[in-house]
Amino acid sequence: MNTDARFELRDHTADVGIAAEGATLDSVFGALGDGLAAAQCDDIPDGGERFSFSLAAEGREALLFDYLDELIYERDVRSVLPVDNEVRIEADEEWRLEASSRGVPLADLEAREVKAVTYSEMRIEEHEEGWEAYVVLDV
Template sequence: MEYELCDHTADIAVAATGDSLESTFAAVANGLAAASCDEDEIGRAGERFSVSVVAENREALLFDYLDELIYRRDVRGELPVDHRVDAIDEPDETSTGRNDDSGAVWQLEASARGVPLAGISAREIKAVTYSEMRLERTDDDWEAYVVFDV
């Protein structure tokens, strides 16, 4: 699992890879944290918290997961770091879960550690965008590219 921060006009992008969908989502989330703050400032402070997200498709799941992390940062005053995506459940033909009757539901279970913003110099990431978002399977890995509005 790895990520790279990429310059993007007035925004910032994260390109990430992983050997599974879960590790790729976690790599993008770790890229989001790195875009927010220098890793040396993070330290070991902060409690782990759980994140659960549902969405109508794989790309929406990634978007909603990252959006939830930004929301939690804004509401709780903590920068989510050390991301772990424990499970991504994708619908199958026998899935009966529905999201507003629009289709089968994708589900994500994850956790992160919340570092108090008061103790670090964090750049504000305003939002995740669908602009140029990519999430695709390669021969051996998954690749993601996500642009964040700063």
Template sequence: MSFTLVAHTADIAVDATGETLDRTFEATAAGLSAAHCESIPGTGDRFGMSVAAESPEALLFDYLDELIYQRDVRGVLPTDHRVTVSEGAQPSLEASARGVALSDVDAREIKAVTYSEMALERTDSGWRAYVVFDV
């Protein structure tokens, strides 16, 4: 799995890949974490979350939105992501992240995930996600 941060006018985008949908969601979330700051300490406690949506694309959007919500509510930068996606009529996921106290990082604010140019697609080697974040 991997991700690349892509300059995007006043926003920032994450272009992520993974062999499975799980790894692609994890790589996209890792890109969101990296968009906040360059260096992330190994501190913090894990927390879990569950998300369901009407499509895989909506599930990715809602998952990333939940990470931003958890950041704001808990005062932590979610990192070290673990995701298990259940595909089907109503896709869902179980995930966890390690929450690093925002006071321990020099983070820029990511305001929101957007549907602008969003893509989630199968590739010959697995999956690819492209997501733009409002900064």
């Protein structure tokens, strides 16, 4: 779990927003992944196996969208809730990330459905203190 970043769920019309801030862009992406899990489940049990994946995109907003979308995809394909998300990001000609998550079996929890991540109101900003981001989830 990210120790230098935090997230907050926010009501957003019929959807759910996640705001996150942290010292690094890596930690903010991980916190948004943890926020995605929290939007689906109130109490996350121990257990579950870690899994990893890699992504590449043309920009950081596209990478964030693809990252959260991949977590939803992994949830559906593996029947797990991805939690304790860790991310490493590199950027040069394209944006790349290496991510890992602990997959808690959906059978072990009561989860709400998040249908998709949206580009609506998405923002990622760097400040003197670090990074902050906001995304809206379609529930």
